Amino acid sequence: MRHIPYGWLDQVGDGGTVLVTLGGWMGAYGLVKLTVTGRGHATGRFLPGTTSFMIARSHGRPPRPPLLLLPGQTTTTKIPAVLLDDWTGRWVAQLAAPSAERLGGGDIQVLSDVATGSLAYFGADEKGQTQVTQRGAVPLWDRVTDALAEWKTAGAPHQSGSGITITPDAQTVWIGSEDGPSWRLPV
Known part of the structure; x- marks a missing residue:
C-alpha cells in the first residue's frame, strides 16, 4: 500500500493491530505494525527485515508515458x-x-x-x-x-528506527520520534 486505507482502521477498531507493507514506486517498502487508537487514528513502528506483501493493484504505478531525457x-x-x-x-x-x-x-x-x-x-x-x-x-x-x-x-538510522502516525487529516512517516524529520504519505 502507498498509504493506509482509513476504512481498515474503522474495521479493526480501538486497540486493534494492522500489519501492512508500505511501499512506493521507487521499489522501497517497509513492514509497519500499527495500533488503532481511535476513529481515523493509529500509530506504529516499522519492523526490521524485508518482509513484504504484493502491492495492492489500486496502489500500483499508472502506465508510464514514453521517457524522454530532454535538457533541463x-x-x-x-x-x-x-x-x-x-x-x-x-x-x-x-x-x-x-x-x-x-x-x-x-x-x-x-x-x-x-x-x-x-x-x-x-x-x-x-x-x-x-x-x-x-x-x-x-x-x-x-x-x-x-x-x-x-x-x-538524524544519524542515518535504519528504517526500523521510524514510525508512522495516522490522523483523519494526514498519514505521516517520521524518523526517531513524532517530532523528528517527517513526510506525509500520498492519501
Whole structure:
C-alpha cells in the first residue's frame, strides 16, 4: 500500500493491530505494525527485515508515458545517486518524492514523477563529478537531497528506527520520534 486505507482502521477498531507493507514506486517498502487508537487514528513502528506483501493493484504505478531525457537545469550534486541503492536511503527518497519511479542503479539513474512528468537524471562531467539534470514542475532531486540530508543529520538510522502516525487529516512517516524529520504519505 502507498498509504493506509482509513476504512481498515474503522474495521479493526480501538486497540486493534494492522500489519501492512508500505511501499512506493521507487521499489522501497517497509513492514509497519500499527495500533488503532481511535476513529481515523493509529500509530506504529516499522519492523526490521524485508518482509513484504504484493502491492495492492489500486496502489500500483499508472502506465508510464514514453521517457524522454530532454535538457533541463543541470547542476553538480554533492549527494551521489548511488545513495538510492542503499535500502533506507531509497526509502527516505521515496518519502520525499512519493509519486516518483526510480529506473536504473548506481551512477546511472532516472527519477520520473508519474504525477507531474518531472524528471531527474544523472551523469558524470569531464572531471568525474556527478551531474544531475532536473526538469518539470517538481525539483525531484532537490526534494530527495533535502530528505537524505535530514536522514543523515538524524544519524542515518535504519528504517526500523521510524514510525508512522495516522490522523483523519494526514498519514505521516517520521524518523526517531513524532517530532523528528517527517513526510506525509500520498492519501
